[in-house]
Amino acid sequence: SESGPAPPVLLTPVLDYRRTPESNAGQASANRLRQELQSLWNFVDGNSCSAVSVDGLHIGDKNPGVEVMPASNQKLLTGAVALHELGEDYRFVTEVRGPGHQQGVVEGDVYLIGGGDPLLTTDDFVLEGELLPAFNTTSLDVLADRVVANGVTVINGAVLGDGSRYDDEYSVDSWDPADFITEAGPYDALMVNDSHRVGFSGKQGDPVDAAAEEFVRLLEARGVVVAAGAGTGEAPGSLQRLGLVESQPLTAVVEELLVNSDNNSAELLL
Numbered sequence: 001s002e003s004g005p006a007p008p009v010l011l012t013p014v015l016d017y018r019r020t021p022e023s024n025a026g027q028a029s030a031n032r033l034r035q036e037l038q039s040l041w042n043f044v045d046g047n048s049c050s051a052v053s054v055d056g057l058h059i060g061d062k063n064p065g066v067e068v069m070p071a072s073n074q075k076l077l078t079g080a081v082a083l084h085e086l087g088e089d090y091r092f093v094t095e096v097r098g099p100g101h102q103q104g105v106v107e108g109d110v111y112l113i114g115g116g117d118p119l120l121t122t123d124d125f126v127l128e129g130e131l132l133p134a135f136n137t138t139s140l141d142v143l144a145d146r147v148v149a150n151g152v153t154v155i156n157g158a159v160l161g162d163g164s165r166y167d168d169e170y171s172v173d174s175w176d177p178a179d180f181i182t183e184a185g186p187y188d189a190l191m192v193n194d195s196h197r198v199g200f201s202g203k204q205g206d207p208v209d210a211a212a213e214e215f216v217r218l219l220e221a222r223g224v225v226v227a228a229g230a231g232t233g234e235a236p237g238s239l240q241r242l243g244l245v246e247s248q249p250l251t252a253v254v255e256e257l258l259v260n261s262d263n264n265s266a267e268l269l270l
Contacts, residue, residue, distance in 0.1 A: 026057065034060050072261045079254040082269045088251045092117035094138070094190070095244035096147050096215075097235050104153035109228070110242060111235035112215050113162040114190025114208070117247045118268040119256060122214055125193045132260040136252040138245060140192055144218035146243035158228035159219070161212035162235045165189035170207065172267075184263035194264055208232045 037052060041062040044050050048068055051061035070077075094117055098110030114120075121137040170186030180186075181203050186195050192211040195203040204210035212230035219226055247253060257265040 026055070030054060030057055030059055075257055075261060075266050078266050078270055079257055083250060083254060086250055088249060090250040092120075092138070092247040092253075093244055094120055094140075094143060094246075096143065096242040097239035098155070098157075098242050100240045101150075101152055101242075104151050106152055106155045106157065106242075109157035109160050109233065110155055111160050111162045111233065111239065112190065112212055113235055114165055114188065114211070116165055116189045116268050118187075118191065118262070118265040119247060119253060120190075120192050120211070122193060122198060122218065125196065125198055127194075127196065132262075134194070134256060134260065134262065136248050136256045138247040140215060140245070141218055143243055143245040144215065144222055146245065147219065148222050148224060150242050152224060152242060154225045154227070155219075156227050158231050159212050159216045159226055160231050160233035160235075161190050161208040161215075162233065163188035163190040163208040163211075164234045184267055187264050187267055189268075191264070191268070206232070 033052070033054070037060060041050060041060070044062040046063060046066070049061070049063040049066040051064050052059040093115040095113050095115070096110055097113060098106050099108045100106075117138050119134055119137040120140055121134060123139055123141045127133065166189040168188065170188060171180045171184070175184075186203065186205060186207050188207045190211045191207040192214045195207040195210055197204055197210050197214055198217070204213075209230065209232050212232065216226050216230045253265065253269070256262060257269065
């Protein structure tokens with residue numbers, strides 16, 4: 001052996017718990033969570049599945065290969081894709097177009113043109129018994145105020161709802177018929193109050209016509225004369241803008257979609 005001083009004695013072990021506190025504590029927490037989840041997994045039968053991980057650490061699973069319907073979890077994907085494709089700051093635009101007015105009088109029809117906003121709502125809309133009322137909404141009253149501020153006092157024609165941005169399929173053929181209206185629909189590019197009308201029970205069959213009726217009500221409440229009531233129709237391209245209203249940013253719309261698990265919002269975002 002070589003002569004010389006003896007090597008120093010290590011006072012702190014190299015493999016010591018204190019040198020790896022985060023990883024050891026994380027594993028210990030994972031072990032405790034795994035034990036707690038055993039009672040939950042006892043309720044997962046062969047028709048369902050469960051898998052849990054924390055910060056990339058696999059905790060455990062039950063029937064991980066079983067395929068099941070995603071149900072409202074699908075809304076996470078719908079919202080994520082909408083944010084990716086449209087951008088976080090995207091806003092839905094609803095506008096009113098018509099012939100130019102002379103001294104406040106519009107000669108002809110005006111058009112309420114839908115931009116796919118799922119949260120367009122009148123300020124006085126309250127659905128009795130609604131457990132999850134919509135929030136981050138777009139005020140149709142603001143649009144009515146802007147038409148009035150533009151000087152319109154008389155419409156010698158009708159207010160026609162225009163939902164032509166999307167097709168007129170108000171539901172999905174593959175849905176169970178029991179889900180239509182109770183779970184989602186009818187919806188279109190122009191939809192107000194989830195197709196309800198204030199003072200009427202139940203959803204209206206045509207969301208575009210119902211939206212036009214609501215807008216006429218708001219205009220008349222502000223003293224505007226609408227000679228021919230409400231209807232539906234596609235706006236020609238030669239009209240002037242009489243007012244518009246924008247939704248909140250898409251992030252706020254997606255928040256409402258996910259917090260309320262809002263089926264109509266999901267369908268319109270899709």
